[in-house]
Amino acid sequence: MTEGTPTQIQLFTFEHDASRFELLIRIVYWILIGIVLWIYGIIACICLFIQWFHILILGCRNEALSNIARGYLEYTVHVMPYTYFMTDKRPDVMPVAVKILEES
DSSP states (O other), X not given: OOTTOOOOOXXXXXXXXXXXXXXXXXXXXXXXXXXXXXXXXXXXXXXXXXXXXXXXXXXXXXXXXXXXXXXXXXXXXHHHHHHTTSOSOOOOSSOOOOOOOOOO
């Protein structure tokens, strides 16, 4: 890999080993992640509703509103491997900046 080239990490990968202790902690962590997703989801829905009117009236999108909706989707995808038992690596409870790339 050359210098300056970003490292790509496969987000959804199979891990054979699993911790029983982590399985118990996961329940509490799910509750925390669920609360954050619920609040963030409500905020994202409000922003999408406002964005709809913004597009209808002005004929263009608002970048700040779009960034909030994108952040919600990125956070959702970021916590999925943990919440669906694919990994024992705990994600941050609070949203962090992540990039989701699609290969063409």
